[in-house]
Amino acid sequence: MSEAVEPARREATVRVFRGEDRASGGFVDYTVPVDPGMVVLDVMFRVQQMRAPDLAVRWNCKAGKCGSCSAEVNGRPRLMCMTRLSSLPATEPITVAPMATFPLVRDLVTDVSFNYEKARTFPNVKLAPPGPDGKRRMYQEEVDRVQEFHKCIECFLCQNVCHVIRDHEENKAAYSGPRFFVKMAALEMHPLDTHSRVEMLRAKHGLGLCNITKCCTEVCPESIRITDNAIIPLKERVVSEYYDPLAWVKRRIFGEKEPAAPAER
Amino acid sequence: MSVQPRAEHDERTYDVIVIGGGGAGLRAAIEATSQGAKTAVVCKSLFGKAHTVMAEGGMAAALRNVWPEDGWDVHFRDTMRGGKLLGNWRMAQIHAQESPDRVLELEEWGAMFDRTPDGLILQRDFGGHRYARLAHVGDRTGLELIRTLQYRAIELGIDVLMECNIQRLLMDDGHVAGAFGYWRQTGRYILLRAKAIVLATGGAGRSWRVTTNSWESTGDGLRLALEAGAELMDIEFVQFHPTGMVWPLSVRGLLVTEGVRGDGGTLKNKDGERFMFRYIPEFFKAETADNAAEADRWYEDKKNNRRTPDLLPRDEVARAINSEVKAGRGTPHGGVWLDIASRRSADYIKRRLPSMYVQFKELADVDITKEAFEIGPTCHYFMGGIRVDADSTATTVRGLFAAGECAAGLHGANRLGGNSLSDLVVFGRRAGLHAAQFAAAQRAPGAVDPTELDAAVARMRAPLERQGGEDPYAIQSDLQDTMQDLVGLIRTQSELDEALVRIRSYRERLSRVSAPGAARYNPGWNLALDLESMLTVSEAVTRAASLRKESRGGHTRDDFPKADPEWAKVNVVVRRTDGELALQTEPLPQMPAELSEIVTGEGKATAAAAPHTT
Numbered sequence: 001m002s003e004a005v006e007p008a009r010r011e012a013t014v015r016v017f018r019g020e021d022r023a024s025g026g027f028v029d030y031t032v033p034v035d036p037g038m039v040v041l042d043v044m045f046r047v048q049q050m051r052a053p054d055l056a057v058r059w060n061c062k063a064g065k066c067g068s069c070s071a072e073v074n075g076r077p078r079l080m081c082m083t084r085l086s087s088l089p090a091t092e093p094i095t096v097a098p099m100a101t102f103p104l105v106r107d108l109v110t111d112v113s114f115n116y117e118k119a120r121t122f123p124n125v126k127l128a129p130p131g132p133d134g135k136r137r138m139y140q141e142e143v144d145r146v147q148e149f150h151k152c153i154e155c156f157l158c159q160n161v162c163h164v165i166r167d168h169e170e171n172k173a174a175y176s177g178p179r180f181f182v183k184m185a186a187l188e189m190h191p192l193d194t195h196s197r198v199e200m201l202r203a204k205h206g207l208g209l210c211n212i213t214k215c216c217t218e219v220c221p222e223s224i225r226i227t228d229n230a231i232i233p234l235k236e237r238v239v240s241e242y243y244d245p246l247a248w249v250k251r252r253i254f255g256e257k258e259p260a261a262p263a264e265r
Numbered sequence: 266m267s268v269q270p271r272a273e274h275d276e277r278t279y280d281v282i283v284i285g286g287g288g289a290g291l292r293a294a295i296e297a298t299s300q301g302a303k304t305a306v307v308c309k310s311l312f313g314k315a316h317t318v319m320a321e322g323g324m325a326a327a328l329r330n331v332w333p334e335d336g337w338d339v340h341f342r343d344t345m346r347g348g349k350l351l352g353n354w355r356m357a358q359i360h361a362q363e364s365p366d367r368v369l370e371l372e373e374w375g376a377m378f379d380r381t382p383d384g385l386i387l388q389r390d391f392g393g394h395r396y397a398r399l400a401h402v403g404d405r406t407g408l409e410l411i412r413t414l415q416y417r418a419i420e421l422g423i424d425v426l427m428e429c430n431i432q433r434l435l436m437d438d439g440h441v442a443g444a445f446g447y448w449r450q451t452g453r454y455i456l457l458r459a460k461a462i463v464l465a466t467g468g469a470g471r472s473w474r475v476t477t478n479s480w481e482s483t484g485d486g487l488r489l490a491l492e493a494g495a496e497l498m499d500i501e502f503v504q505f506h507p508t509g510m511v512w513p514l515s516v517r518g519l520l521v522t523e524g525v526r527g528d529g530g531t532l533k534n535k536d537g538e539r540f541m542f543r544y545i546p547e548f549f550k551a552e553t554a555d556n557a558a559e560a561d562r563w564y565e566d567k568k569n570n571r572r573t574p575d576l577l578p579r580d581e582v583a584r585a586i587n588s589e590v591k592a593g594r595g596t597p598h599g600g601v602w603l604d605i606a607s608r609r610s611a612d613y614i615k616r617r618l619p620s621m622y623v624q625f626k627e628l629a630d631v632d633i634t635k636e637a638f639e640i641g642p643t644c645h646y647f648m649g650g651i652r653v654d655a656d657s658t659a660t661t662v663r664g665l666f667a668a669g670e671c672a673a674g675l676h677g678a679n680r681l682g683g684n685s686l687s688d689l690v691v692f693g694r695r696a697g698l699h700a701a702q703f704a705a706a707q708r709a710p711g712a713v714d715p716t717e718l719d720a721a722v723a724r725m726r727a728p729l730e731r732q733g734g735e736d737p738y739a740i741q742s743d744l745q746d747t748m749q750d751l752v753g754l755i756r757t758q759s760e761l762d763e764a765l766v767r768i769r770s771y772r773e774r775l776s777r778v779s780a781p782g783a784a785r786y787n788p789g790w791n792l793a794l795d796l797e798s799m800l801t802v803s804e805a806v807t808r809a810a811s812l813r814k815e816s817r818g819g820h821t822r823d824d825f826p827k828a829d830p831e832w833a834k835v836n837v838v839v840r841r842t843d844g845e846l847a848l849q850t851e852p853l854p855q856m857p858a859e860l861s862e863i864v865t866g867e868g869k870a871t872a873a874a875a876p877h878t879t
Contacts (some may be wrong), residue, residue: 020785037513037629049738053789054782058311060479063519063624065408066314082627105450106786116312116427124420125375136372137384143377147402150377150409154313190375 009034012085013093014043016055020106028052029093034085040096041069041080044108056107064221067155071108072097077157077219099160115156118176122184122200127192142191149186149230151222154179158216158226164209175206178216178226185230188237202238207231272722274445274454279305279424280704281697282444282457284431284486285465287315288407288689289669289696291414292367293463296697298421302704304697305424305457307444309466309481312425313415316467316479317689320407321522321620323389323399324686326364330385332396332567337361338863339395344684345864346548347393347578348648348677349818350833351499354856355655356675356692364687367694368400376413378402390527393578393681395552396567404522404618410686429455431485432794433721434462434493437711440663441493445721449791452784454722458713460704463658463696464490464651464667469802470503473644474749475518477506483795484802486671490651491801491846495660497839498673499649500802501809502819504680505754507532507582509643511600516628518643521603521621523682525633526575528617529564530605532586533637534594540601541574544585549577580679580818583642587754590641600641606634642754646685648676648819649809652838657699658692664703664711668696678818728793734779737793740771744799747771752807757823761811768804775800805846809837812848 012034019025032046044057059069062081069080074088074095088094102110130136158178159165165172176184184197184205201207212235216226224230281297283290286308294306308315327340340361345352368386372378378400379387389399402409418425431446435456443458469484470476487497508521526532534540542560545553553574554560560573575582586601596602605614611634615622618633625631631638651660651667653674658666669689676684728737751764775797780790815829816822835850856864 035514037515039515039628042515048788049742053736053738053780054787056786056788060310060314060316060481061319062479063319063516064627065405065620066310066318066479068311068314084627109450109786111450112311113427116425119416120419120422124416127373135385138377138380139384140380140382143380146377150402150412151405152412153318153408154412187375190377 009085009090012043014040014047015093015095016044016047016108017097018052018055018107020104022104025104027095038085039081040073040078040083040085040094043085043094044080044096056105056109058109065153067153067221070099070155070157070160072099077161079155079157079221082221099156101160101162101166102156112156114172115154115159115177115179118180119183121176121204122180122187122197123195125187125190125193126195128194136192138191145229146186146189148224149182149189151224152179152182153222155221157219157221161215161219162210163213163215164206171206171209174204175209178210178231180205181207181210181234182224182226182230185234188234198237198241201234202242207234207238272454272719272726274456274718275448276456276458277305278458278710279303280459281461281463281700282307282459283463283465283697284444284489285315285467285669285671286310286312286425287317287465287467287669288410288414288686289693290315290463290465291411291418292690292693293465293668293697293700294423295414295417295421296694297463297701298423300698300701300705302701304701305426306418307426307429307431307457309430309485310428312427313411315411316482317407317411317686319477319479319520320410320686321404321520322391322524322527323401323406323683324364324368324410324690325391325394325398325681325683326368326400326687327361327398328365328368328386328388328400330381331388332398335396335398340364340398341860342863342866343394344675344681345677347681348679349828350677350864351817351836351853352677353655353674353854354860355854358860359655359695360675360684360688360691363691367687367690371410371413371690374413374417376402376409378409389524390564390576391523391682392526392576392582394683395572399527399683401524403616404524404620406686410689426455430791430794431489432725433717434489434665435713435717436493437713439494440711441665442711442713445718447725447784450786452787454725456713456718458710460707460710461664461666461700463700464665464671465669465693465696466671468647468650468670469799470644470647472744472748472799472803473753474745475509475642476644477509477518477520478644480792483798484647485795485798486667487650487805488798488801490660490662490665490667491839491841493662493665494841495662495665495667496652497649497805498652498836499677500647500673500805500839501813501837502648502678503644503806504579504646504648504819505583505642506645507579507586507642508603508640510625510629511596511639511641512598513629519624519628520643520645521640522618523576523579525603525605525618525621528605528613529609530603531573531575531608532582533602533604534589535596535602536594538594539575540589540594541577541582541585544581544588545574545577546581549581553577578679578681580821583754584821586642596639598639600639602637603640604637606636611635646670646680648678648680649673656695658696659699664707666696666700668692678820725794728778728780728790729782729784731777731779734777735774737778737780737789737796740774740778740796741792741799744768744771744796744803748803752803752810755821755823756810758811761807764807765804765811768800768807772800801846805839808846808848809839812837812850
């Protein structure tokens with residue numbers, strides 16, 4: 001096994017946002033000892049243990065699997081648990097700020113309920129009945145592309161970085177964001193699903209507002225190709241169903257196939 | 266008596282509340298709702314972030330897609346033997362019979378398992394399972410499970426109380442009437458009134474230094490159950506997963522899935538020796554390969570070869586690794602090597618174990634497709650927990666149910682890999698079903714005694730109001746060292762005695778704990794309150810480990826190195842009386858003769874003899 005080549009960093013200074021609202025809060029510097037191999041989340045623990053026991057940090061698995069510890073590290077949206085100190089310049093303090101797109105709860109913790117509300121606005125999978133032998137068959141080749149979307153850990157970094165809502169609070173009501181385009185792509189591309197969500201993607205989820213700048217793809221810790229594999233194929237479906245004259249005529253003749261909306265809560 | 270203004274709190278009323286938002290809790294809430302009960306699920310973290318996401322390898326179910334020879338009886342036999350015959354036979358039977366239906370139901374709700382060439386759910390090999398039995402999604406099966414249940418719960422419109430921490434169960438004349446706790450985001454108190462409560466709070470591995478468990482796994486449900494008058498059982502059995510990361514220190518303890526070995530990886534000591542052949546216990550000799558050639562053939566041909574000892578049950582492998590390191594045959598950072606690079610192609614490894622590949626690459630600068638990597642035992646799972654009725658998951662307290670890791674019985678002295686995810690959905694469903702039925706028979710939730718709320722508030726506020734007291738992080742850190750050093754993989758009387766003395770001193774320190782700051786999202790305060798659970802559970806584990814004077818499964822005594830047939834007949838049961846824990850042994854339920862024959866049939870168990878029952 002090769003030893004990691006780390007800079008000889010014995011301590012680190014982190015510049016952490018503290019406060020309960022963005023206007024009155026501000027950055028506070030903490031210098032703590034560090035060990036080789038540490039990630040930014042480890043440094044936050046050191047700060048809690050040695051300097052600021054009430055520092056608000058949200059985390060769970062510390063293994064890049066739960067998506068809780070999202071923050072902006074040196075200005076870049078990251079998971080704190082997967083950001084090695086050795087990947088950051090040792091010469092300057094490490095800036096750690098809460099995600100900008102969501103309301104602040106305290107320190108590094110934001111209120112991400114926007115995402116949990118959006119999660120309730122489209123129908124879940126509804127499978128076609130099993131085959132004659134009572135079994136459902138799907139083949140690995142067709143499952144592969146959906147499994148890519150199922151890797152999503154709901155860290156909401158893609159939502160945070162998406163400028164449709166990051167810079168425009170007013171778009172939040174009519175725009176669901178990359179996370180839910182990925183989710184709906186997974187449902188739409190499920191080999192056995194029977195719903196269609198194409199009309200709602202256009203009318204209710206604001207798919208058209210996305211202008212494919214790929215910021216979401218760049219920050220995805222699971223390397224899901226959000227823009228290329230989820231958003232663009234969904235946009236193509238909307239185009240072919242709603243702006244294709246033949247499909248339009250067919251809809252007029254055979255009646256609109258609208259997906260059942262889930263019960264509003 | 267002076268009249269003090271009562272602390273403000275939110276209040277909600279349900280038929281059933283489920284405490285715990287992992288796999289068992291979500292499955293329970295889904296079932297309770299489907300039965301018509303007004304249900305809420307309480308998550309200590311955000312929705313969908315519970316410890317279940319960390320489960321990697323798969324969920325065991327005799328689907329018979331890969332090996333038609335498999336069946337519930339074989340799965341039942343493997344589970345009982347893996348648990349060193351201490352498991353509850355009825356739970357093991359229910360689990361083996363119902364898990365295939367629970368897997369298929371997840372597929373119905375959107376889960377996408379890896380496929381066989383024929384388009385069915387693929388199954389993978391894991392330790393202690395006779396046949397490749399684990400339905401899986403690469404090495405992120407737990408994520409698939411929780412996400413599937415999460416969106417099913419959304420579909421059903423279940424109320425989800427996120428970042429809500431329950432600190433006390435409220436009782437009315439011997440049955441549960443509600444729960445009281447606080448919202449982490451605001452620090453506000455919340456009263457939940459309910460006719461029935463399901464505990465699904467997971468384990469308590471956070472009390473060990475080297476652990477796969479997150480900050481959440483503090484054993485809250487175990488403490489709540491004890492305080493409500495319920496019992497714990499088999500609490501001395503803590504599973505140390507054989508393969509956790511050991512280097513760098515930052516990731517020490519982080520889980521490395523058993524799937525690495527299931528997919529062909531092998532353990533080696535510093536001399537390159539496949540040492541597991543020297544550690545095959547008598548109990549598993551008949552079914553375990555004693556040479557490398559046979560072990561390697563077994564992956565492809567299970568009929569004519571015996572299983573590789575790399576896939577012995579976890580307790581055996583963890584002890585073997587410990588012995589190798591102690592004998593001076595360990596790796597530079599005190600583990601052993603796990604090698605899949607020299608045995609499988611890079612493409613295969615990346616496809617089968619994608620998150621392991623990333624985890625090592627990004628956190629340890631190791632490419633597992635090119636080199637062997639260091640692993641060692643890490644605290645992983647509580648076999649023991651709340652004592653429940655096998656069929657209904659009812660505790661001994663009326664209206665209180667428990668499922669998942671916080672419940673005891675299924676796994677006996679040692680859990681097989683893959684049996685946890687299936688446990689969650691099989692018994693989560695049963696807990697939701699029986700809690701809903703119980704609730705339907707009650708006219709209204711029981712009465713809540715306001716003085717109980719005042720007492721709870723006073724206890725919860727104390728650390729915030731106290732100045733300059735004990736530091737909760739320091740108490741936690743000392744506890745983790747104590748449990749790691751003295752109540753770890755290998756135990757001995759003098760160390761257990763010392764651990765108990767120390768735990769009592771931490772309890773004294775906890776009475777003086779202070780948490781600077783306000784109640785709004787204050788991790789120091791949250792920890793100060795969770796320490797109550799950590800200390801209660803640590804004491805229970807230590808005292809039960811002290812009582813059981815034998816070695817069995819996840820409980821190994823240096824001073825009593827052999828299994829004792831007398832101890833095979835009893836469970837250790839813990840109760841709380843007059844504020845103190847009281848332990849006693851109670852006889853195991855007797856297995857019916859026809860099941861006993863399956864277990865002792867020396868590998869004679871064959872294809873399912875009976876249909877699945879639900």
